[in-house]
Amino acid sequence: xxxxxxxxxxxxxAEREVSLSSGAQAAEALRDEGYxxxxxxxxxxxxxxxxETFGGEGPDVVFNALHGPFGEDGRIQxxxxxxxxxxxxxxxLASALFMDYPMAKAVLAAVGVPVPGGETIATDSLKGQHPxxxxxxVKPTGDGSSFGVxxxxxxxxxxxxxxxxxEDLFGGVAMVEPFIPGRELTVxxxxxxxxxxxxxxxxxxxxYDYESKYAPGGSEHVLPAQIPAxxxxxxxxxxxxxxxxxxxxxxxxxxxxxxxxxGVNGLFILEVxxxxxxxxxxxxxxxxxxxxxxxxxxxxxxxxxxSCPR
Numbered sequence: 001x002x003x004x005x006x007x008x009x010x011x012x013x014a015e016r017e018v019s020l021s022s023g024a025q026a027a028e029a030l031r032d033e034g035y036x037x038x039x040x041x042x043x044x045x046x047x048x049x050x051x052e053t054f055g056g057e058g059p060d061v062v063f064n065a066l067h068g069p070f071g072e073d074g075r076i077q078x079x080x081x082x083x084x085x086x087x088x089x090x091x092x093l094a095s096a097l098f099m100d101y102p103m104a105k106a107v108l109a110a111v112g113v114p115v116p117g118g119e120t121i122a123t124d125s126l127k128g129q130h131p132x133x134x135x136x137x138v139k140p141t142g143d144g145s146s147f148g149v150x151x152x153x154x155x156x157x158x159x160x161x162x163x164x165x166x167e168d169l170f171g172g173v174a175m176v177e178p179f180i181p182g183r184e185l186t187v188x189x190x191x192x193x194x195x196x197x198x199x200x201x202x203x204x205x206x207x208y209d210y211e212s213k214y215a216p217g218g219s220e221h222v223l224p225a226q227i228p229a230x231x232x233x234x235x236x237x238x239x240x241x242x243x244x245x246x247x248x249x250x251x252x253x254x255x256x257x258x259x260x261x262x263g264v265n266g267l268f269i270l271e272v273x274x275x276x277x278x279x280x281x282x283x284x285x286x287x288x289x290x291x292x293x294x295x296x297x298x299x300x301x302x303x304x305x306x307s308c309p310r
Contacts, residue, residue, distance in 0.1 A: 019066050029295050072275035090247065253276040
């Protein structure tokens with residue numbers, strides 16, 4: 001009998017639609033790979049709902065296709081640990097660390113991985129004055145898909161106000177970082193093994209925002225990135241060190257900015273994503289395919305890699 005795989009998707013955060021797409025893609029591919037698959041649109045009763053799947057037998061493995069808060073911040077991982085069900089992607093601690101951007105930056109900096117400077121501030125301190133030297137970025141301390149990101153590049157732009165920052169995204173706290181000019185790079189990983197370097201060229205918006213990520217034609221992916229060999233080597237090394245230092249498991253992705261005017265010293269990790277998208281426009285499956293691992297083989301590897309505890 002084939003293994004029973006439950007795909008968790010949807011949920012209630014801002015990235016719900018992305019998760020529904022990732023989950024549908026993964027479920028279809030897993031069925032094609034011969035698994036018995038059910039899909040669960042997650043609600044707050046998820047801990048009770050999971051054991052009732054597959055006719056009350058529950059799954060052999062959970063494929064976590066959730067994105068954003070609850071799905072990739074250690075909370076659903078804690079539920080699965082309590083239920084003692086093997087699951088994909090990173091475990092409780094790594095998920096919580098990666099999703100807490102200030103803490104993740106502190107850990108990465110401690111092991112010598114270059115990250116942007118900056119600080120966290122209370123959003124109610126934003127009273128019409130720029131909170132940092134221009135250019136700078138204001139973003140939530142833990143979310144995904146570039147929701148809530150403000151980039152201030154010139155004096156002509158008004159500073160963000162507390163009223164403009166979505167309370168559901170920011171929770172009263174914002175991260176302020178210096179803006180890193182230059183090019184957008186990303187490295188997907190299986191475990192701590194990097195797959196390659198992609199350059200992302202946003203065709204919509206002013207940076208790699210939600211529309212650029214998920215709209216057809218929203219961005220151009222250059223794989224392999226047309227960058228110097230030493231930058232490629234540095235990005236692969238930094239991504240692997242980041243994954244090891246924070247304990248990433250399964251599929252993850254490290255996102256970079258590279259200021260080419262400063263050579264290798266201009267390369268910084270912005271964040272590490274423990275639940276990268278699996279949509280038709282997503283970057284991690286594209287890098288896996290370039291290495292000879294098609295989408296079906298990728299999700300099969302993730303299921304066979306699943307464990308509990310992680």
